[in-house]
Amino acid sequence: MSLLNLASSLYATGGLGLASLATIYGFFAISCPVAPVVIRFLGTKWVIVAACCTYCVYIAMNFYPTYYTLIPAAVLLGMSIGPFWSAQGTHLTTSAMNLADITSETHEAVISRFNGVFFLFCLACQIPGNLVSSLVLFSGTNGTSNDTDLSFCGANNCGAVPAANSSGSDTPDQTTVYILFGTLLAWCTLSIPMAAFFMNPLPSYCPVLPAKRGALEQLKTTFTLALSPRMFLLIPLNIYNGLELGFAFGDFTKVYRFTDQAYISCTQGVQTIGFVMAAYGVGGGISALFLGIISKYTGRLPIFTAGFLSQVVLMTMMLFWDPYQGQLWHLYLMAVAWAFGGVLRESQLAAFVGVLFPKDQEPAFSNLRFWQAIAYSLAFGFSIPDFMCVSYMLRALLGILCLGMGLYYLLEWRIRHEKPVYKTVAQKERRTEEIQEKQDETGETELTSM
Template sequence: MDSSLKNVLVVSFGFLLLFTAYGALQNLQSSLNSESGLGLTALSTLYGTILLSSMFLPSLLIKKFGCKWTITGSMCCYVAFSLGNFHASWYTLIPTSILLGLGGAPLWSSQCTYITILGNTSAQKTGKASKDVVNQFFGIFFLIFQSSGVWGNLISSLILGQTPTQNIIPEDQLLLCGARDCQMGGSFSNSTQRPSQELIYTLVGIYTGCGVLAVLLIAIFLEPIKDPQQKSEGEKLSLWSNLLATFRLLRDKRLRLLVLLPLYSGFQQGFMSGDYTKSYITCALGIQFVGYVMICFAGTDALCSVLYGRLSQYTGRIAIFSVGALIHLCCIIALLLWKPNPDQLAVFFVFSALWGMSDAVWQTQNNALYGTLFENNKEAAFSNYRLWEALGMVIAFGYSTHLCVYIKLFILLGILIVTMVAYGTVEYMESKAQAKPLPTEETNQAQNTEKQTYM
């Protein structure tokens, strides 16, 4: 097996194990820890910390420890969050959420950097276009990674399904589900009673074990890798320059426009894991159905991730981004009009599958786009990506207990439209730049002024 592909698989299965635990715990926070909005507050704190760590930590840690050990150390922070859920309270969830947030940005930035380096290296060996190989590697990664939602949610559904539930849901309560939910973080009488502590210990114990296995897999089997474009020892940037690398890259006009892509990605992920699970699934069906519906989301997301990774080399990324935006546009409008009812069980899964199809676009194409456009500043670019994605999640989870669901859907719709306009502007700028071939004698001058093109 090619060494680059082998390392992609090691990273992918490490993230599969880690997010089998974290992904399912995140989906359950708004329903399982709904008292006083503890679950959503923990998630908002978590992503707020990721936002702060995105500004400073990724570039510094990756240059200091390398991608492999940055991934390994960051994974340990996720394990700590699982431990905090053994006895969820303000004194356990908030501190472990902060710790996870500190590790979240370095984890994803180092993973994206690692796969981008592997893709570029493999492309040089095989003579293929870098963007195609990087797209393919990200497709493989997200196929395996997104399937973590299947296993994590299956585990939670089987375990929480042992809790007695109320079968008959009052009609007046169904009227408050979906887009009309304005209960501001309160719990629903029809959702299952809180599972026994024994079931929670079993669930969290399994998730913690998955996290520990992920750490061991990366530490033992992942090969260290060095970016050929990284500065030599004598050319290394100062500590302060490393810390400010994320902000310096914002001088690039393309990045200032593209920050809306991860921002929207954060908003839509926050809606799915915080509002759809609580205001649609838990409200109308019960908490025991959250895992099953989210399995459909994760499975569709995983399959579409690898599909988009391969299709992009034939259709181009613009077509795939357009499909993702159109699907979300239709879903948002439909969710505004739909009145959730237990008799329409299949509809819950249809929305979940469609949302997964679109989320796969944002996850695979956003990362590949950042890795391709900012190849010489990968660490800073992916730090920016995580910063703005985290900001979207912080806002989404932060206002979750203060706004009605229909208002959140309108906000999501507005951000989607603005995001696609900004993305289209960047693609137009790129096409203009590539459509102007320069004479050989002007090449050096163009290289010197290239940075000013996007200032």
């Protein structure tokens, strides 16, 4: 993630950095529909191992960055990310459901806790990566001067700021860059034997399904699931997740184009980006772990609502934030608040999808990542044109968030009021007995716990 954040800054000449990022996220979206087929034939473990190898290939190609090396590596990486993230969600959800059956906890409580722990470490990678970018790669910058025109900062930013306003960056020494690449490649290489030797291969949680579905049948299930009411009502919220991540790592920081700055680099200098985004990682990691634990007691509805309200307050504040009166701690607060709302939906939405589709985890997580990948690509593309104002993006995000949460509340209402359909009377009686036994043991239901 730290390398992707720096790609277009390091390779600005000829647009190689932007081209590699666009290639990665474009093929990420393309790979999502076929992810269930790959997972069914390879299993979650070996999909993860193979994806780790493609990450290493992409990092290695950065030692000799050209269109002939970096773009093919970006295609390979993009095609592996869809199966990788779908396999991660399936593997984690299956592990959580197996543990829930042993401990007699509800599936939703354990899945939420597992997702909280996972996203704690996932977001923690922002800390070392961004600290490296600030302390090493941009050590030569001096921040903004007192006479800098800040009228183009914040929500007022509508493209490239005047040249006198640019905080710029010294070109990092090539040896320093190679040390960074070598460190990243070493960690990536270590992940391969870790996954290969210590991860247990997990079969599908639903024992009644065949071990191997045909490729065409699996693809049909993936596209059919996208049109089901439960998944369809979550699509706008999935899209918002991708858009807000694109905004957080694009317009909030503008780390990849130093002449087009919005909040952090425009007011405090480019060397501050890493420290502020490290705070993003700390806040997001702690929030993910905390929310994963308390969801057992609160249910998902209060957590989703808290995230919704925090994002509305945050974006409203960012719309009216005055760069001349702004302080550095304001930016740290924005980063932590953004991380809280983002990880809240990201972790809890993944847990919710696992609970909604226990028998179709692979196509469910494939759909989840597909819409997020599309939205992330759109956010990345919309931040490139000079005419796209930050205020327009914030208002669009607010509108999509309100739409997504409205449909989420509708889905919750449907779940609470829908009645199960059984093909036979015996099946209904057996399911009734199972539910009664579960309630006697835990005093809770699995899906409608809110």
